[in-house]
Amino acid sequence: MFRFIVRRILWLLLVLLVVMFITFILMHLVPGGPWDREKALAPKVVEALNKRYGLDQPLWQQFGNYVWGVIRGDLGTSYSWADRNVISILLQGLPKTMTLGILAFLLAQAIGIPLGVAAALKQNSGVDYFSVLFSTVFASIPGFVLGILLMIVFSVMLHWLPTSGWGSPQQLIMPVICLAALPAAQSARITRASTLEVMRQDYVRTARSKGLLENRVRIRHIFRNSLIPVVTIAGPELANLITGSFIIENLFAVPGVGRLFVQGIFARDYSLIMGGVLFYAFTIAILNLVVDIAYAAIDPRIRYD
Amino acid sequence: MTVTSEAKVISTRPHHTLWGDAIVRLRRNKFAMAGLAFIVVLSLAAIFAPLLTHYGFAQQNLYEILQSPSWKHPLGTDQLGRDTFARLLYGARTSLAVGIFTQFIVLFIGLPVGAIAGYAGGKVDNYIMRFVDVMYAFPDILLIILLRSVLGGSIFMLFLAIGLVAWVNIARLVRGQILGLKSRDFVNAARAMGGEGSYITWRHLLPNSLGPVIVSVTFNVPRAIFTEAALSYIGIGVKVPTPSWGAMIQDGFNLIFSKPYMLLFPAIALALLMLSFTFLGDGLRDALDPKQRR
Numbered sequence: 001m002f003r004f005i006v007r008r009i010l011w012l013l014l015v016l017l018v019v020m021f022i023t024f025i026l027m028h029l030v031p032g033g034p035w036d037r038e039k040a041l042a043p044k045v046v047e048a049l050n051k052r053y054g055l056d057q058p059l060w061q062q063f064g065n066y067v068w069g070v071i072r073g074d075l076g077t078s079y080s081w082a083d084r085n086v087i088s089i090l091l092q093g094l095p096k097t098m099t100l101g102i103l104a105f106l107l108a109q110a111i112g113i114p115l116g117v118a119a120a121l122k123q124n125s126g127v128d129y130f131s132v133l134f135s136t137v138f139a140s141i142p143g144f145v146l147g148i149l150l151m152i153v154f155s156v157m158l159h160w161l162p163t164s165g166w167g168s169p170q171q172l173i174m175p176v177i178c179l180a181a182l183p184a185a186q187s188a189r190i191t192r193a194s195t196l197e198v199m200r201q202d203y204v205r206t207a208r209s210k211g212l213l214e215n216r217v218r219i220r221h222i223f224r225n226s227l228i229p230v231v232t233i234a235g236p237e238l239a240n241l242i243t244g245s246f247i248i249e250n251l252f253a254v255p256g257v258g259r260l261f262v263q264g265i266f267a268r269d270y271s272l273i274m275g276g277v278l279f280y281a282f283t284i285a286i287l288n289l290v291v292d293i294a295y296a297a298i299d300p301r302i303r304y305d
Numbered sequence: 306m307t308v309t310s311e312a313k314v315i316s317t318r319p320h321h322t323l324w325g326d327a328i329v330r331l332r333r334n335k336f337a338m339a340g341l342a343f344i345v346v347l348s349l350a351a352i353f354a355p356l357l358t359h360y361g362f363a364q365q366n367l368y369e370i371l372q373s374p375s376w377k378h379p380l381g382t383d384q385l386g387r388d389t390f391a392r393l394l395y396g397a398r399t400s401l402a403v404g405i406f407t408q409f410i411v412l413f414i415g416l417p418v419g420a421i422a423g424y425a426g427g428k429v430d431n432y433i434m435r436f437v438d439v440m441y442a443f444p445d446i447l448l449i450i451l452l453r454s455v456l457g458g459s460i461f462m463l464f465l466a467i468g469l470v471a472w473v474n475i476a477r478l479v480r481g482q483i484l485g486l487k488s489r490d491f492v493n494a495a496r497a498m499g500g501e502g503s504y505i506t507w508r509h510l511l512p513n514s515l516g517p518v519i520v521s522v523t524f525n526v527p528r529a530i531f532t533e534a535a536l537s538y539i540g541i542g543v544k545v546p547t548p549s550w551g552a553m554i555q556d557g558f559n560l561i562f563s564k565p566y567m568l569l570f571p572a573i574a575l576a577l578l579m580l581s582f583t584f585l586g587d588g589l590r591d592a593l594d595p596k597q598r599r
Contacts, residue, residue, distance in 0.1 A: 015442045022443075023451065030454045136336075140583035141576045142531045144538070148554065148572040152565045163561065243444040247535050262539055265450055273451070280444040
């Protein structure tokens, strides 16, 4: 187990290095630079700015400096945010993105898992058809479109909720629902399938035939085992929520990491772009690692060595 | 006596090919057929758009801006006096083109890479899959945005940017399929008869892994369509005045309180198109599953 974790962390570091390298190359291939303005700056000024931010050095040296900075926990200085540290900018957006992501994740599981279990326990009933319809519709309609429909109904027609912004709990409702729709659909679908599968297993029949109460069979034998695939996709789901939220952040004007990242792209703010990509890649990798470890804890059949 | 009973058994279950069977099963699936019908109707409407509306997608009429739906403009006009119905139809061209052409790029890269990894195995496979793992570590849409900025503005570059990110799924799928098929008896037989590696791959392995690939492509189309809409919404998708549902949503967004339907029509069109592809994909997946053969 310990060796497995060490190996995974080493692999993670390598992946992050490659991700940084690819992003760095792509970023410098983008036509234009951070000093492009409506009115061109004087060449002298550009030269001085490049020197100040180390952009006059050869590319490999810039990359080396950047990696060395990341190792020391320094993601560089933003070009567009008046000399602010990229870490401090990301930390400013992070709580918002995380709040949305985690709330949406909890909402999705709170809807998806009970719906999936109920559908499987009463296969081919009304609940079952509803769950299948629910998971198909919300798996295919993007949160972004759902957001617009919600906005039209609840903000424009009913005037119940504000369209955008950040700060009050009412402003959280619509973005969280939009983010939660897809993972709720996925969880419902997967829980249903795995519960149906578990219900056919021999050990469930054994549990029933030795006279266990039906509720005990359902909770101890069916439910626990049917959650394993749900946990497997929980990691990627949470990662998608955190990284995929930037369209929703843009739609609802939430000043989270995603919105900052998009602003960084438009401003050719190299260090902010790098910081954003690194943050997202790191989040995905860490969450996958946590899920792999959690997996071994839940399912005694899985052992890493 | 035995001969006739045997003949009877045969006649009750006529021989079908996998594909023939699949089509029969697909036809029975009402949702899949409804999805297919919507896609076909929308494609025809997009192709014959000039026959359905006499307005151009970029044709402005500043005397008729922000009109509500009327006989003259069935879905109203936008802030530049462009006909919403016309923009919706021409926008379908953009959406469908993105959905379909990205899949060509995805297949063009993903099929050979997956096939080589699966068939060659060993070191080659290892290197290719490690690279695919790195691609997985990248957040998809961010990489597309970066590629989009590098590759520049034309719509073909948009196809390329989405395709360059999406091929990894197909490569993984094809590799898995080929690994599973490689040790089957019919492949061994082909090899025993002297079939070469590339012959076996093209003639036996790829055709047999086609079912899941088709299903996966069907699910990838709406994803690409959504990506284009989202990028156009942010303002880095297709260029103005190319009509795009995402760009229409962006246009309507500032007027959400006064003219909500400007936003509503493209949003509903996008939702219906994505739902149709999902229904079709679900139907194809069930139809191509040999376990369900009756």
